[in-house]
Amino acid sequence: MIEVLFGASEAASMKMAKGTVISTRTNGPTSMWSVGRKRLPKNTKGSWMEGTSDEVICLEFKLDIGDIQKTDVTYREELQRLRNLLVEEGAIRAWYSNAPYSICGFYHLCSIVKHYENEVLAIKLPEYQVRQDVLISYQNWGEVASEEFSSFLSYEKTVSIDERQYYAIAWSKLREENSPLRAVVNGRLLSVPESFYDFLIWESITKKPVKENELIGNLLGKNQISIGDMWYAKRIDTLIEQRKIRVIQDSDDQYERVICLA
Structure with missing residues (x-):
């Protein structure tokens, strides 16, 4: 499964989630524990998520700010890698949130995959989760620890071809407007003036x-x-x-x- 994320920190966390093998030792926790993990996941053997770190694509174009008729060259290689994988008919899963940069990235992604028949899945970050009677809220995927990504798999939904077309049209409109800033207003992604905030x-x-x-x-x-x-x-x-x-x-x-x- 190809994982697509729209921020560098969250993509790095996903790479750790897909590329880290956890094991316990008689003389103490693993090196992963020593670099700051608060706790080991319950599953102490195997990857936190199936697959490898090579299956993670970062499209951090920060499309909520600035000119979106030009693509940042920084992640063009990642974009080409995504296109190559689409040709190979691989399934992709987008991880996005209601943060403006992230939902812009998701719309942009839909504009790319609208003509492909590949299976496209998406997980939108919920506003909060309840864990052990504690409510934990999130703003974006960058706030989610590597070992916690798998707990969100139950939120996975299929993005149909019709839905991809819908979001692609919305993105095309935003590109035509090409305002200095895009923001989420009452649940809708809109072009707004740069003085908005x-x-x-x-x-x-x-x-x-x-x-x-x-x-x-x-x-x-x-x-x-x-x-x-x-x-x-x-x-x-x-x-x-x-x-x-x-x-x-x-x-x-x-x-x-x-x-x-x-």
Whole structure:
């Protein structure tokens, strides 16, 4: 089974899930335990998921931000590898979430596979899971540990050819609009202006001087919407140019600047 993910960290976790063999020793846990695993999975022998790490494809194009009429060259080899596997009639399984970058990636994937007869499966990350009477919520697959991926297999669904066509048409429309930003609004993926998330900045910045890295850190912690620090930094730059935010103390390192409301 070919696993397709839309973020580098989650793809790396999936590679570990498919390529790691766990075993126990009389003198202690395995090396995997020593690099930070909180616990060994119940199945202490064999791979966490069937297959090998070579079956994982990462399409981290970050399609929620910027020009989507051009493809980032970074992952073109992965895209070609996917096309080759499709020709070989292999089944693929997409792991996506409601995070804008991820659902954009899924729509893009559907636009690629719409004409293929290969079996296409998808697992959408649920909003939460209940484990041992504890509710665990997720924003994207990057928050899921390697040993936990197999617990989501029950959410697997087949993506029919009609569904692929539907999402492909939606992606074509978004490409034509080619707005600076795409966001999920009331469950729908829409083109939005680049100022869409600015209200989050206005909620956090005051007349009191603050380091930019501290402000962005607060934004990331408070608003877990899978928008990265680079986007906030870009918007702060624009707002400084518009004289809506003032630089109190400049620095060669943008994140070390001290800023406040103008």
